[in-house]
Amino acid sequence: MSSFFGLTLPDGAEVRLRAGAPVLALDGLPGAQGCEPGRQVKLLDVHGDLVACGIADPENGVIQILSLEAMRGFDASFFAERLTRSLGLRRALGFTGDLSAYRLVNAEGDELPGFSVDRFGEYAVVCAPSRPLLPYARLLAEATLAAPAPLGEPRLRGAVIKVRGKDPQDRSHKDEVMGTAPPEKYVVHELGAPYEVHLLGSLNVGLFPDMREQRRHIGRFVTGRRVLNTFAYTGALSVAAARAGADAVTSVDLSSGVLSWARENFRLSGFAASDGRFRFEVSDVKRFMQREVERGNLYDTILLDPPTVSAARASQWSMKRDYPQLLALATKLLPPSGGILWVSANTRRGPSVLRHIEDGIRLSGRHGAVLEIGGLPPDFPTPPGWPESRYLEICQVFVASG
Numbered sequence: 001m002s003s004f005f006g007l008t009l010p011d012g013a014e015v016r017l018r019a020g021a022p023v024l025a026l027d028g029l030p031g032a033q034g035c036e037p038g039r040q041v042k043l044l045d046v047h048g049d050l051v052a053c054g055i056a057d058p059e060n061g062v063i064q065i066l067s068l069e070a071m072r073g074f075d076a077s078f079f080a081e082r083l084t085r086s087l088g089l090r091r092a093l094g095f096t097g098d099l100s101a102y103r104l105v106n107a108e109g110d111e112l113p114g115f116s117v118d119r120f121g122e123y124a125v126v127c128a129p130s131r132p133l134l135p136y137a138r139l140l141a142e143a144t145l146a147a148p149a150p151l152g153e154p155r156l157r158g159a160v161i162k163v164r165g166k167d168p169q170d171r172s173h174k175d176e177v178m179g180t181a182p183p184e185k186y187v188v189h190e191l192g193a194p195y196e197v198h199l200l201g202s203l204n205v206g207l208f209p210d211m212r213e214q215r216r217h218i219g220r221f222v223t224g225r226r227v228l229n230t231f232a233y234t235g236a237l238s239v240a241a242a243r244a245g246a247d248a249v250t251s252v253d254l255s256s257g258v259l260s261w262a263r264e265n266f267r268l269s270g271f272a273a274s275d276g277r278f279r280f281e282v283s284d285v286k287r288f289m290q291r292e293v294e295r296g297n298l299y300d301t302i303l304l305d306p307p308t309v310s311a312a313r314a315s316q317w318s319m320k321r322d323y324p325q326l327l328a329l330a331t332k333l334l335p336p337s338g339g340i341l342w343v344s345a346n347t348r349r350g351p352s353v354l355r356h357i358e359d360g361i362r363l364s365g366r367h368g369a370v371l372e373i374g375g376l377p378p379d380f381p382t383p384p385g386w387p388e389s390r391y392l393e394i395c396q397v398f399v400a401s402g
Contacts, residue, residue: 004042004053004073005035014045017052020385022108023062024054032056037132040074057114059130059165064114074136080143083117086110087147093378100153101188101195102209102379104144108389109381116164117144118209120197121189123182124159125205131173137161141178158182160199175200187268191216193243194268195236196261206234206261210392211305211344213377219244221340221371221396225300228252228292228333230285235262237303239269242278250279250299252288286326293332298339302330305344319345319356327360331399338400340371345393353393361399371396 007029009017017024024043026032035041035056041063043052054065055074066074086105095102104124105117114129115137124144128137141159149155158179165173182199189195190212197206215236222241229238232251239262241249253259259280266278281288285306304327308319323345330341345353354370361368374394376382382389 004040004071005056006042006044007031007035008044008046008048009051013043014051017043017065018068020383022065022113022383022386022389024052024065026056026058026061026063029063037130038135040071055114055133055136057130057133059132060114064129064133066112074139076139076142079112079136079139080146082110082112083140083143083147086112086117089381090379095379101190101197101207102212104379105140106380106382108383108386112140115140117141119156120182120199120205120207121186122154122157123186123199124156125199126159126161127164127203128161129163130165131163134161134163134176138176138178145179162203164203193239194265195239196234196264196268204233207236210376210380211236211394214344214374214394215240218342221342222246222249222301225340226298227301227303228299229303229305230289230330231304231306232262232280233258233305235259235265235280237305238262238278239265241301241303242266242271243269246277246301248277248279250281252281252283252285254282254284256282286329289326289329289333293329297333298335299333300335301340301342302333303342304330305342308346308348320351323356324359324363327356328363331361331364331366334399336401338398341368341397341399343395343397346391347393348388348391353395357395357397361397364399366399366401369398371398 037056037058039056041054041056042050045051050070052065053067053071054063057064100121102119104119105112105115107113107116116127118125126137126141128134141161145156145159158177158181161176163173186197186199187194188197195207199205218240223245225246227241227246227249229251232238232253235251238249238251251262259282263280306319343353343357345356375390376392
């Protein structure tokens, strides 16, 4: 690793960093243009005293702040120490044994802003915030593989290193593998349920650990009910609903490929392909809902977990722009006596989930009552003073005729 590059902070920046901001914008930072991507940086106040140390990440327009103390360098021992601390927290919280899919390192919540590590059985997926920071992700992967396995868990066999860049459509970086490469298709277990994951290729491997607690407690909203899961992806929520005793589950997604994956997840849980209670519909969600309204079909619980944006030709979508109208349409598929909307939102790029719900219910002309609001699980810790980290909001609302 290279030596530190010194930069003097402008007015106001020192206060934000000392208050715990995990990133500092490069725009407007004097001298930043001479700092190459991936360079280790010392940030100084006007008196020349150290305020923070970090890594330049121009692709994301920031310096990732890794320490408020003087450092000799962000080397292997630094990442090993940070990983040991994060592992200690997960073990204290009981993330061991039959729970084989969870987050080991959650960016700034574990004092490693920009970086993440997820465990999927015998493999880890390590993400760097940009390509110039890959050398540091490799150090984090090495530390992850070298860490002793907790009681009840197998030792990790390999780590897949990915880049989570500013452009989610950028696929130019090919995965790097340390240790043994995972198979193309791999099965992990969560709360007793098996799920197929694909650890090589896409950033999204087929199972989102940040939704685990929602799958754990979904039964109260689906047991004995007719369930519609929109934007179903690989069907993890659908499987959780079926396992919790839903009367029927319909999974809708624009991609036939991910719905085939969802069928496999149902099969892994012992549900026969011939079981008529479970439907898989390849369709744009809005068009499917409109057809169901025309057919007079109703659902007791509707799950809405859409992407923030989608540029698919058959389904242009923006959560910020389109969500209230979609929520209003969904209410038409609930019984007049009342039903449940299960609604998620990524607040990092748009309004809060309650704002979406408020606007959608108002458009529908019906009455809504919030039942529960949730967010990230405990293996996704976040700094108290940095609400941007708490990106996930999930709300269950009871909707009936006014």
